[in-house]
Amino acid sequence: xVTVIMLTYNHEAFxxxxxxxxxxxxxxxxINLFIxxxxxxxxxxxxxxxxAARYPEKIIHHINKNNLGxxxxxxxxxxxxxxxxxxxxxxxxxxxxxxxxxKQVDFLEQNSDYAICWTKYKVQREKLNPANExxxxxxxxxxxxxxxxxxxxxxxxxxxxxxxxxISLTVLFRRDAVNVARFSKMKYAKDNTLYCFCLHHGKGAxxxxxxxxxxxxxxxxxxxxxxxxxxxxxxxxxxxxIRKIPECNTANLRTIRNRNLLAAFNICLLDxxxxxxxxxxxxxxxxxxxxxxxxxxxxxxxxxxxxxxLIKTSHKKRGSIKNESVRE
Numbered sequence: 001x002v003t004v005i006m007l008t009y010n011h012e013a014f015x016x017x018x019x020x021x022x023x024x025x026x027x028x029x030x031i032n033l034f035i036x037x038x039x040x041x042x043x044x045x046x047x048x049x050x051x052a053a054r055y056p057e058k059i060i061h062h063i064n065k066n067n068l069g070x071x072x073x074x075x076x077x078x079x080x081x082x083x084x085x086x087x088x089x090x091x092x093x094x095x096x097x098x099x100x101x102x103k104q105v106d107f108l109e110q111n112s113d114y115a116i117c118w119t120k121y122k123v124q125r126e127k128l129n130p131a132n133e134x135x136x137x138x139x140x141x142x143x144x145x146x147x148x149x150x151x152x153x154x155x156x157x158x159x160x161x162x163x164x165x166x167i168s169l170t171v172l173f174r175r176d177a178v179n180v181a182r183f184s185k186m187k188y189a190k191d192n193t194l195y196c197f198c199l200h201h202g203k204g205a206x207x208x209x210x211x212x213x214x215x216x217x218x219x220x221x222x223x224x225x226x227x228x229x230x231x232x233x234x235x236x237x238x239x240x241x242i243r244k245i246p247e248c249n250t251a252n253l254r255t256i257r258n259r260n261l262l263a264a265f266n267i268c269l270l271d272x273x274x275x276x277x278x279x280x281x282x283x284x285x286x287x288x289x290x291x292x293x294x295x296x297x298x299x300x301x302x303x304x305x306x307x308x309x310l311i312k313t314s315h316k317k318r319g320s321i322k323n324e325s326v327r328e
Contacts, residue, residue: 001029002101002172003083007073008091009038012047014215019051021095021212023058027102035091036077037063038070044091075184086175088168088191095169095212096122104172107152107207115177115202116195118155119170119211120144126217138213141165147208155204157196157250161238166195166204170211177201186244188236200247231264232283239290258291 004022008015022033033055035048045063052061062080064073078086085105089095097103097119104117122138143165146153153165160166168191177198186193198204238257242249265283284303288296 001083002027002031002085002087002105003081004031004033004087004089004101005074005077005081006033006035006089006091007038007070007077008035008040008044008048009067009070009073010040010042010044011091012040012042012044014092014094015044015047016051017094018089018091019048019059022089023051023055024098025095025101026098027105029105031058031101032083033059034077034081035059035061036073037061038073039064039067071189075189078178078180079184082175084175085172087172089212090168092215092217093169093212094215097209097211100170100209100211101172103207103209104211107205108172108174111203111205113203114205116155116171116173116198116204117152118166118172118204118206119209120147120206121167121170121211122213124213124215126215147206150208152205152207155199155206157199157248158252160195160199160204160252161192161256162252165206167191167214169214171195173198174202182244186240188233188240190237192234192237193241196241196245196248196253200245228264228267231260231267235260235264235286254290258287261287261290 006018025031037045037048048061052059087101107117108114123141124138143163155166178194179197183189183193183197235257238253242253265287268283
């Protein structure tokens, strides 16, 4: 009835805890775990093989012949998994409630107008200093206050990602709510794309219990990349959703798309590692295309100032230009 998709690549330090969180689930229905191992180069594959041998009736461990990357790896796996419900848990996160899936399935079974649901979660930052025992304490994300004492918090295309409270770690969705063929053709597809497909077909809800822990560490698929890449990746993802799923062309999603583009541009201006005019010009043109009038004027002014500064200081070393541009 439920298949849990676990993408993993070089999660040697975390994968056992992730698998244990699935195996501890207590439910009145069948649960299968599909581990999509993207050709790990550490001991991740060995650990997965051990668990697959221990639970042969529950775990499928698939190792890709070549490294596909997270998007293609998920596309390939979603096509294979045909259960009524799909849940996600990446190999560096873990579940904490043994009744997580039972509670979510019960909710969707009792509410046919809902296509997807999530739960609350905590965030764990891995220790940067092993001597500091408090450096990886689980904390609540800021949006938790929205839940209050409510049984659930409803999510639709008019409020999703505002704030960002939906996360792959806790999701359970009806597989037939996702057009897998269309999803596989999306160049910038990720979990946000899945959510929008589902919300086009039905309502969504965040259930008021803690389902797991989202782990932040240096090698995370999203948390491990630079901020400018995070914002620009989110822009491309949302822009593709808006363009290719017309029903998702809402004011809410357009606003969040534009916000990510502006954030990428501002980092581009200030980041001492990214000062190339071509990079800024591309972002500037996209802002002029997508953003509101006030944002366009702000972008043009920043861009012209930056060009003037580079011309003014063309005789200086590149490092000096960077430092002066930050002060500007």
